[in-house]
Amino acid sequence: MISKKLERVLQRVQKPARYVGGEVNAVVKKKEEVDVRFAFCFPDVYEIGMSHLGMKILYGLFNAQPYVWCERVFAPWIDMEQEMRQEGIPLFALESGDPVRKFDFIGFTLQYELSFTNVLNMLDLAGIPLRSEERTELSPLVVAGGPCVCNAEPLADFIDLMFLGEGEEVDLEVIELYRKFRQAGKGKQEFLRAAAQIPGVYVPSLYDVSYHEDGTVAAITAKDGAPATVRKRVMLSMDESYFPKDFVVPFLDVVHDRAVAEVFRGCIRGCRFCQAGFIYRPVREKSVETVSCQCRDLCQNTGYDEVSLSSLSTSDYSQLNPLLDELLTWTPGEKVSISLPSLRVDGFSNELTKKIKTVRRSGLTFAPEAGTQRLRDVINKNVTEEELLKTVHTAFSGGWNKVKLYFMIGLPTETFDDVAGIAELGQKVVDAYYDTPDRPKGRAVSVTLSASSFVPKPFTPFQWEPQDTVETLRKKQRHLVDSIHTRKIEANWHDAETSFLEAVFARGDRRLCRVLEEAQRRGFRFDGWADCFSFEAWMKLFSDLELDPAFYANRRRDFSEILPWDHLDYGIRKSFLVEECKKAYQDMASPNCREKCSACGAACFGGGICFENR
Amino acid sequence: MKTVRIWFCKEGAARYISHLDLTRCFSRALHRAKIPLWYTEGFSPRAYMVFALPLSLGIRGERESLDIRLEQEISPEEIISRLNAVLPPDLPVYAVTEPVMKPGKIAFASFEFELETEDLSAQEALGRVEDLFSKQEILVEKHTKSGPKTINIAPFLTHTKVWEENGRLRLSSVLPAGSTENVNPYLITTSIRNYMGFDFYEKVARTNLYDAQMHPFV
Ligand code: SF4
Numbered sequence: 001m002i003s004k005k006l007e008r009v010l011q012r013v014q015k016p017a018r019y020v021g022g023e024v025n026a027v028v029k030k031k032e033e034v035d036v037r038f039a040f041c042f043p044d045v046y047e048i049g050m051s052h053l054g055m056k057i058l059y060g061l062f063n064a065q066p067y068v069w070c071e072r073v074f075a076p077w078i079d080m081e082q083e084m085r086q087e088g089i090p091l092f093a094l095e096s097g098d099p100v101r102k103f104d105f106i107g108f109t110l111q112y113e114l115s116f117t118n119v120l121n122m123l124d125l126a127g128i129p130l131r132s133e134e135r136t137e138l139s140p141l142v143v144a145g146g147p148c149v150c151n152a153e154p155l156a157d158f159i160d161l162m163f164l165g166e167g168e169e170v171d172l173e174v175i176e177l178y179r180k181f182r183q184a185g186k187g188k189q190e191f192l193r194a195a196a197q198i199p200g201v202y203v204p205s206l207y208d209v210s211y212h213e214d215g216t217v218a219a220i221t222a223k224d225g226a227p228a229t230v231r232k233r234v235m236l237s238m239d240e241s242y243f244p245k246d247f248v249v250p251f252l253d254v255v256h257d258r259a260v261a262e263v264f265r266g267c268i269r270g271c272r273f274c275q276a277g278f279i280y281r282p283v284r285e286k287s288v289e290t291v292s293c294q295c296r297d298l299c300q301n302t303g304y305d306e307v308s309l310s311s312l313s314t315s316d317y318s319q320l321n322p323l324l325d326e327l328l329t330w331t332p333g334e335k336v337s338i339s340l341p342s343l344r345v346d347g348f349s350n351e352l353t354k355k356i357k358t359v360r361r362s363g364l365t366f367a368p369e370a371g372t373q374r375l376r377d378v379i380n381k382n383v384t385e386e387e388l389l390k391t392v393h394t395a396f397s398g399g400w401n402k403v404k405l406y407f408m409i410g411l412p413t414e415t416f417d418d419v420a421g422i423a424e425l426g427q428k429v430v431d432a433y434y435d436t437p438d439r440p441k442g443r444a445v446s447v448t449l450s451a452s453s454f455v456p457k458p459f460t461p462f463q464w465e466p467q468d469t470v471e472t473l474r475k476k477q478r479h480l481v482d483s484i485h486t487r488k489i490e491a492n493w494h495d496a497e498t499s500f501l502e503a504v505f506a507r508g509d510r511r512l513c514r515v516l517e518e519a520q521r522r523g524f525r526f527d528g529w530a531d532c533f534s535f536e537a538w539m540k541l542f543s544d545l546e547l548d549p550a551f552y553a554n555r556r557r558d559f560s561e562i563l564p565w566d567h568l569d570y571g572i573r574k575s576f577l578v579e580e581c582k583k584a585y586q587d588m589a590s591p592n593c594r595e596k597c598s599a600c601g602a603a604c605f606g607g608g609i610c611f612e613n614r
Numbered sequence: 615m616k617t618v619r620i621w622f623c624k625e626g627a628a629r630y631i632s633h634l635d636l637t638r639c640f641s642r643a644l645h646r647a648k649i650p651l652w653y654t655e656g657f658s659p660r661a662y663m664v665f666a667l668p669l670s671l672g673i674r675g676e677r678e679s680l681d682i683r684l685e686q687e688i689s690p691e692e693i694i695s696r697l698n699a700v701l702p703p704d705l706p707v708y709a710v711t712e713p714v715m716k717p718g719k720i721a722f723a724s725f726e727f728e729l730e731t732e733d734l735s736a737q738e739a740l741g742r743v744e745d746l747f748s749k750q751e752i753l754v755e756k757h758t759k760s761g762p763k764t765i766n767i768a769p770f771l772t773h774t775k776v777w778e779e780n781g782r783l784r785l786s787s788v789l790p791a792g793s794t795e796n797v798n799p800y801l802i803t804t805s806i807r808n809y810m811g812f813d814f815y816e817k818v819a820r821t822n823l824y825d826a827q828m829h830p831f832v
Contacts, residue, residue, distance in 0.1 A: 002626070002627065004730075004815045007672070007815065008815060010630060010671075010672060011671075011672055011800075016630040016671060016672070017627075017630045017631045017632070017635060019630075020626075020627035020630045021627055022626055022627025022628060022702055022703065022704050023627075023702055024639075024642075024643075024700070024701070024702045026702075249639075249642065251628075251631040251635040251636075251638075251639055251702075252631075252635060253634075253635070253638070300646070301646075302642070302646070303642030303643055303645050303646030303700065304642070305642075305645060335645065
């Protein structure tokens with residue numbers, strides 16, 4: 001439903017299709033026939049949010065319940081926000097056009113720290129108080145899920161309840177509990193206390209955090225019967241867990257506009273910088289039959305002609321070749337192509353790439369992450385130079401002439417020689433091209449070195465590490481450029497200032513709530529977008545509030561320090577992370593879960609790879 | 615190989631999708647509905663798809679059309695029902711015919727407007743709009759590829775009527791449309807706003823297309 005006011009505004013904004021809904025497979029229910037209304041908010045623009053698989057899964061799952069109507073909400077882009085504020089249009093949901101403040105649940109998915117300001121800005125646009133304590137009624141309840149809830153303490157004062165881990169079961173349990181409490185006429189506090197008893201539910205207001213004089217956490221104390229630690233939820237049987245048979249098909253060209261099948265959750269690797277590699281443990285695979293059947297349903301119900309096999313590292317899927325063969329029994333007939341989003345250096349072969357499409361289209365990308373073997377051992381990225389060169393050889397004789405390599409700058413123990421090693425590795429790839437006799441004739445090679453800045457994250461072995469200062473990161477970026485001696489190599493990098501802010505919030509505590517609140521007041525949002533992000537404005541904010549951001553980003557923590565997320569349990573033992581951190585400093589790699597179990601703790605969930613024969 | 619013309623409406627949310635998005639949406643729907651499309655020969659085969667005339671964002675289209683080529687016979691009823699099963703609700707297909715005219719022949723389009731005034735009665739608004747339309751010169755800024763340009767729309771208003779109905783101001787207009795000359799109906803509502811200084815909610819629909827002799831596009 002598009003209101004008259006909205007109609008008028010739509011004439012004046014870019015890409016109005018972002019705000020009208022009406023897409024194929026969008027779910028429209030009758031208000032009178034549902035009991036619970038859930039506004040699923042993605043704190044970024046439509047094109048980004050609509051590319052996100054987790055949102056599609058939960059949207060499908062919620063709407064499969066006859067009594068729930070789940071609708072989508074995205075952050076309006078700045079032109080639209082301005083119009084909405086001017087015309088007094090509150091944040092609304094796409095399917096019904098109804099204001100989200102009237103919903104029972106307002107649920108945010110927290111995918112990256114730089115979207116935290118958007119969360120607050122969306123609440124403000126919705127016209128509801130930001131602080132949890134100021135919302136005294138049972139509804140709307142502001143809830144959150146997604147990877148960043150593993151430490152969303154900077155949002156603790158605003159969110160009523162967070163879901164740790166995978167939401168498929170626990171979300172519905174909370175919705176059920178809400179119905180009961182609403183029916184019984186019970187209040188919000190009572191509800192939150194009861195919800196905190198559900199495994200996987202974290203109610204920030206039921207934990208008191210005290211601090212030492214130096215700003216570190218002194219204690220985190222649970223109250224009102226809340227558990228001392230909250231353990232994440234996982235779905236053990238991936239074949240039985242819910243997966244949608246269709247996706248909402250956007251009109252607009254979104255970032256990932258294709259059918260997506262999830263082949264497994266988790267990652268066997270344990271790269272020491274990678275949060276996803278730890279918080280999604282253990283690895284749980286879907287069977288070939290399940291994936292193939294889900295792909296087929298999706299293509300049939302969306303009209304997509306491309307299906308992407310998604311996971312953190314798809315070439316680690318133990319059944320990859322059987323799966324591709326199974327898919328190829330029907331995809332050509334349906335004019336559907338298959339793509340893989342992530343390929344490991346050691347997972348590449350021309351035989352494989354013949355079966356898939358993406359690689360051919362977008363060029364080859366690999367992620368060695370560090371320029372020298374020593375540093376790759378430090379971060380536990382088990383890729384050797386030899387493997388990389390062998391792979392590019394294969395690719396070059398297979399007709400490719402473009403390679404993109406991803407690296408990180410600012411990793412623990414990194415020296416300027418390690419940085420120069422990135423350029424050297426690039427040079428070796430260039431040389432490999434000219435050493436390949438059957439390379440594409442008459443074409444020059446092009447190697448792109450893409451360097452992001454390392455951001456230490458909770459629940460990784462590097463959670464105690466300081467991030468390099470912005471100045472050091474900049475020096476290293478310059479050193480990288482200075483180490484390149486050919487036009488055939490191009491280097492690009494992420495802005496160090498954005499990475500700094502990301503580092504502040506990634507390991508932030510509740511004292512940052514005040515900062516975010518003031519940031520919203522000052523109009524900060526879309527910090528992940530270069531056109532909206534102002535480092536100066538952020539630094540002024542921190543200094544106005546007399547809080548030092550370097551305390552969060554650039555400080556080395558002691559192993560014995562209480563971390564702001566210590567009351568959250570992702571199955572990974574802290575002592576395991578300490579061991580891994582120490583091994584990193586001894587340049588020692590660890591085996592992956594398939595080679596040898598390192599007893600990280602994730603076996604506590606009672607399933608997945610931890611219980612498979614090796 | 616046979617060319618057919620698919621007739622549909624563009625309404626509701628679908629009014630806000632661009633021409634490019636509409637093309638993508640239809641190609642997905644045709645794929646999903648398993649319509650036996652004819653593909654061009656060659657290295658990257660493409661299905662033949664030609665829309666009669668793009669429509670500006672926000673305008674409702676009542677007689678929109680798309681030409682496709684079929685590799686196999688398939689009945690119009692079958693095409694309609696298969697497509698409606700997979701298209702979004704705001705893009706209903708209502709007829710499939712054999713094309714008579716080429717889209718290139720289109721020279722005019724007819725539009726219907728409904729204006730809901732806010733602080734002014736429709737009767738009063740009618741008087742003011744009639745005054746405006748009697749002027750020799752109505753200048754309004756038009757956005758072109760080379761930037762904004764001021765044009766006089768008065769000469770194009772010879773086939774424009776305005777009246778009042780149920781408290782709303784109604785207009786109907788036939789404007790040049792097609793590859794040679796195009797007058798966007800929003801130029802009329804913009805000129806009313808600019809010259810007469812009152813605001814309103816507007817609904818605009820493109821109701822039909824015509825060739826140079828004012829024969830309806832079929
Ligand atoms: S317990 Fe062992 S197998 Fe399971 S996730 Fe941890 S390291 Fe991997």
